[in-house]
Amino acid sequence: MSANFSSVPILNYELAQDPARRQEFIEQLRHALINVGFLYLSNPPVDQELLDTLVNKYIPQLFALPDDTKLAIRMANSPHFLGYSKLGAEFTKGAVDYREQFDFATPHISRWKPGDPDYYSLWGPSQWPDEELVPGFRAIMERYMLQVQDVSYVFAELASEALGLPPGKAGLARFYDTPDLMQHRSKIVKYPPVSSDAQVDQGVGPHYDAGFLTFVRSLFLLQASDHPGLQVQNLSGEWIDAPPIPKTFVVNIGKALEFVTRGLARATSHRVLSPRGNTPRYSVPFFQNIGLNVRLAGSVLDFSEDILRLRDARGSVSTTDSVNFAEFDREPSGQVNLIGRVKSHPDVGQIHYPELFKQLFPHGLPAIASAY
Numbered sequence: 001m002s003a004n005f006s007s008v009p010i011l012n013y014e015l016a017q018d019p020a021r022r023q024e025f026i027e028q029l030r031h032a033l034i035n036v037g038f039l040y041l042s043n044p045p046v047d048q049e050l051l052d053t054l055v056n057k058y059i060p061q062l063f064a065l066p067d068d069t070k071l072a073i074r075m076a077n078s079p080h081f082l083g084y085s086k087l088g089a090e091f092t093k094g095a096v097d098y099r100e101q102f103d104f105a106t107p108h109i110s111r112w113k114p115g116d117p118d119y120y121s122l123w124g125p126s127q128w129p130d131e132e133l134v135p136g137f138r139a140i141m142e143r144y145m146l147q148v149q150d151v152s153y154v155f156a157e158l159a160s161e162a163l164g165l166p167p168g169k170a171g172l173a174r175f176y177d178t179p180d181l182m183q184h185r186s187k188i189v190k191y192p193p194v195s196s197d198a199q200v201d202q203g204v205g206p207h208y209d210a211g212f213l214t215f216v217r218s219l220f221l222l223q224a225s226d227h228p229g230l231q232v233q234n235l236s237g238e239w240i241d242a243p244p245i246p247k248t249f250v251v252n253i254g255k256a257l258e259f260v261t262r263g264l265a266r267a268t269s270h271r272v273l274s275p276r277g278n279t280p281r282y283s284v285p286f287f288q289n290i291g292l293n294v295r296l297a298g299s300v301l302d303f304s305e306d307i308l309r310l311r312d313a314r315g316s317v318s319t320t321d322s323v324n325f326a327e328f329d330r331e332p333s334g335q336v337n338l339i340g341r342v343k344s345h346p347d348v349g350q351i352h353y354p355e356l357f358k359q360l361f362p363h364g365l366p367a368i369a370s371a372y
């Protein structure tokens with residue numbers, strides 16, 4: 001199999017549940033982790049009815065809420081960077097991202113108490129729109145996030161196996177704290193269409209995800225656009241389309257997982273182009289985190305020579321449009337995350353983390369900021 005991919009592989013989750021075919025799945029997964037860094041996971045055990053309700057009923061309702069209702073739960077209210085971001089509030093690589101979004105997270109009570117590091121405040125309760133305005137939405141979204149969370153933990157076990165690591169805490173599970181101390185984030189994103197001759201089409205600019213694993217449900221509410229949307233950069237720098245496929249998640253590797261696996265599991269640069277035409281693109285990404293106190297530099301895993309040879313045969317990226325991370329291996333993961341969040345949402349950082357904001361933006365709120 002060529003290491004320089006020209007499409008994103010599709011893996012059937014049902015194979016992983018079938019003892020007779022599990023090994024086939026593990027081999028496909030090894031290839032996808034090492035050579036692509038992206039895959040479609042088809043038939044994941046997430047209730048389709050739940051997803052359909054979320055997509056067809058609640059997503060349109062959510063974005064159709066009046067501006068003052070959305071702004072009542074704006075991210076600037078939240079030290080946890082959870083809540084609503086209006087169009088144009090976020091920046092990647094120095095350019096504004098053309099998307100509107102609501103950030104939510106799995107239920108969590110902030111563990112921060114006086115004397116604790118600031119990054120303990122990064123995780124905490126979500127802001128929810130008024131129950132009367134979108135009745136039932138919160139319950140559905142929380143159920144959805146918990147189901148994806150379960151898939152993400154099972155997937156991490158499969159990834160451990162694919163990379164030749166032991167199961168459980170001896171493998172990738174060592175990077176999670178106990179469940180009460182973990183929080184994962186999910187957001188609901190709308191990419192409005194741009195005109196067919198628009199010069200600028202940055203839905204979200206080229207970037208790497210920072211964490212461990214990302215699970216994106218990418219969808220068209222109205223299947224009326226042939227626009228590619230999500231694109232993934234291969235080893236020679238070409239952008240490969242990853243269009244929505246029903247009943248799949250797009251799964252990708254974050255920089256933290258790449259680092260602790262010595263580059264075996266690839267983090268791959270990706271971006272979203274704004275849809276052209278009349279219909280928006282929607283997606284629901286889920287970002288699986290690792291424990292807030294993990295320092296990556298002290299946590300790098302050991303692998304067999306055989307597996308490392310597969311990495312070396314792949315080679316490394318010749319061109320990327322994404323900026324590399326700098327500080328991220330030495331600081332605790334919570335601090336790395338916090339820095340990324342303040343850079344992406346400086347207005348929120350200025351309110352809730354004024355000291356860190358001053359270090360990162362000594363000249364005050366920038367007209368244009370950039371995380372990655």
Ligand SMILES: O=C(O)CCC(=O)C(=O)O
Binds near residue numbers: 230
């Ligand atoms: O909307 C998508 O399909 C992907 C978004 C993404 O890459 C991100 O938010 O990190």
Ligand SMILES: [Fe+2]
Binds near residue numbers: 207208209270
């Ligand atoms: Fe991403």
